[in-house]
Amino acid sequence: MTTNEEFRVLSPTAILGYGFPESSFKRGIERKPHLIAVDAGSTDPGPYYLGAGKAFTDRAFVKRDLRYMIKEGVRLGIPVVVGTAGGSGASVHLEWCRTIIEEIAQEEKLSFKMGVIPSDVDKQAVKKALREGRISPLACVHELTEGLIDETTYLVAQIGIEPIIEALQAGCNVVLAGRCYDPAVFAALPVMQGYDEGLALHMGKILECAAIAATPGSGADCALGILKKDSFILEALNPKRRFTCESAAAHTLYEKSDPYHLPGPGGSINLEDCSFTDAGDGRVEVKGSRHEKTPRYLIKLEGARPIGYRSISIAGTRDPIMIAGIDKIIDEVKQQISDMSGENDRSQQLFFHVYGKNGVMGPLEPLTQTASHELCIVIEALCPTQEQADTLCSVARSTLLHYGYEGRISTAGNLAFPFSPSDIKMGQVFEFSIYHLMDPGDEKLFATHIENYQDGRKA
């Protein structure tokens, strides 16, 4: 590689399905990128999506985003890499996204080779690793047990750049990966071509949120990363936005616990000597990011397990006497329901989210007295079965509606319901059951399945 060489990466959007302006994408294509890459997921929307095998993004918009990327990528011979397919990256999410690409291939009559990389990890392999002491919890995470592994519906690992490089080396124009370390989709191809891994991963860490790291920030706009031998440059693709040293540095803080050390599969990015300088025209140059390998190549496992079913009811109150006594009223209602059910069944949980008082922060809310003239109360019942949740929610709703609290002058009903029916079945509820590091030892866990498309038809 000479010092003049550069590798341009187009990141169309922060999460596949969030969308982007066509004009920004076109500007990105005019910059002749060597790679189009996108991160399609996150654990942020909570455990449901992984546990239930559902996408948290909308299918129509995921297809819309992918159509631009794949059509242009195939037409111009630019590799397209998509990570954390379907939002959580388990086999069911991967298949959901693969089907969308298959449809696009057919509709646009495209010819290309696609590598699909599942990132599910076999439960028996995880149990074996647990018995052999090759599993450790991440900070603040419970110890793993074989029981938790058994109850987990989907169990994935965050893959690093290596399986993606393998797929690219096999000549794939499109790579669709399961759960993936976010920067890996951006870094794999340049690292394969000899660019510095620390710079490539740090650039990927910023590009995975696309224009969120620019100012004004947006999760639905494109960004360009230009990787060089000793630095990388960030460039916005919408004249309304620009990168500043501040916006890029601020983004380095985002969603992580330590801004100087960003851990990933097999190592971490060290930013202790990292500098951000203004490169003019709304561009920022970043230098000094280093990749440090860990002694063992550890991968992060993620899993979720079902813990019951939920029903909710949404209501409001405008009564000043009720509002003043709301904590006591809710305590008394809880007690009355527990007395009625005859036993203190700890598997049946009832929560009152009181918006206007402490609905957002719960017990951590520092203000104890509400100044609001009205409150929204969300009654939440969480039980082993949907029927039990429906029953508990219904009883809690009717009890609170007619509860004769102390000092009441409004005796016709305590709640205002915006909807009929007032109660909503929320379905199955999940929690994160696995968030641990695993030393896979010598086992090769991830392999690429190759599909060939000829004029839209799968060969």
Place this chain on the structure above:
Amino acid sequence: MKRNILEAAKVIRSKNAGPFELTFDIMFKNREFYEQFKSQKIINEKMIAGILKISESDILSLIWFAPANAVKITIKRPMPSGAPGETDIYGAQQHAPLLAIEF
């Protein structure tokens, strides 16, 4: 006379750092405020624990980050994201108590 932190900071935010940790960022308006808060230890573990009503041992780290004129405080999440009783899945609305910091 005490001044409110908003005179010195332009960003105060909270967010999940993974499902088991919650992280707070305070970005100062300029390097002078950053240095003042850092050298005088105006933001420290004891004060943060008091404001957030958590135990000091639940603060995992408090790191000063000069490139962004920022201090980052990461705590053990009150409960894992999405656990029973959850009020804020993304953890993006837990920053308000920090707006009351004075210096």
